[in-house]
Amino acid sequence: MTPEADLPAAAALLTALLVVFGAGITFIGSLGLLRLRSFFERVHAPTLGTTLGTACILLGSMIFFSALQTRPVTHEILIAVFVTVTTPVTLMLLVRATSFRYRAASDLRNSQQPASPGDSGANSSKAGRRLS
Amino acid sequence: MSTLILNWSLVVAQVLLALAMACAAFRMIAGPRAQDRVLGLDTLYVNAMLLILTVGIRSGSTLYFEAALVIAVLGFIATAALAKFLMRGEVIE
Numbered sequence A: 001m002t003p004e005a006d007l008p009a010a011a012a013l014l015t016a017l018l019v020v021f022g023a024g025i026t027f028i029g030s031l032g033l034l035r036l037r038s039f040f041e042r043v044h045a046p047t048l049g050t051t052l053g054t055a056c057i058l059l060g061s062m063i064f065f066s067a068l069q070t071r072p073v074t075h076e077i078l079i080a081v082f083v084t085v086t087t088p089v090t091l092m093l094l095v096r097a098t099s100f101r102y103r104a105a106s107d108l109r110n111s112q113q114p115a116s117p118g119d120s121g122a123n124s125s126k127a128g129r130r131l132s
Numbered sequence B: 001m002s003t004l005i006l007n008w009s010l011v012v013a014q015v016l017l018a019l020a021m022a023c024a025a026f027r028m029i030a031g032p033r034a035q036d037r038v039l040g041l042d043t044l045y046v047n048a049m050l051l052i053l054t055v056g057i058r059s060g061s062t063l064y065f066e067a068a069l070v071i072a073v074l075g076f077i078a079t080a081a082l083a084k085f086l087m088r089g090e091v092i093e
Helices: A009-035 A047-069 A076-112 A119-131 B002-030 B034-059 B063-088
Strands: none
Touching (some): A076 B063
16 A cells, blocks of 8 residues: 655655645635626536646646656546547537536427417426426 | 655546536436436536546546547537527427
């Protein structure tokens, strides 16, 4: 459990600082997921963890393993590049799907409002409530 | 001394990341709409990846790096597929 016994003090302290800072930033981002009101506000919160939190923890890991193996260890850049590239893509897909769902639900509600209530109207109003 | 500080800071970081995972899991379970649940799942994946990275630093072996990379890839695939499902009603058409 103590492979870091022969670690330089500066590297250990820097790793400790970066890891705690990154974990705290990630926790603040996930707390925003609980506290913010609407979905379009909430979708911004976890990006704090995927950008600064991931960068800090990966930098701490790189410093730790470079000091431990006394050679530059840089394979954490793979995760950093991957997360940086994929996070905007996934969140934009999610937001586009959400706005599409809101628009479809409001279209459904507007289209059935002037129509006379009937069997199909009752059906689509149920579908509209489920979608909105 | 610095080893002690490093160990304790890793414990603190793991507790913080576990609390972050709890927040994301709450949003995934109790989210009012389907898109909130997908967002909670995405956050849960990222937090789990960071937690595994800190476990890897604590044990001093680079084996955990591959697990973190696989979790990152699976999180991207899962969120993209679920967003496609919310948009179109099916994943592969």
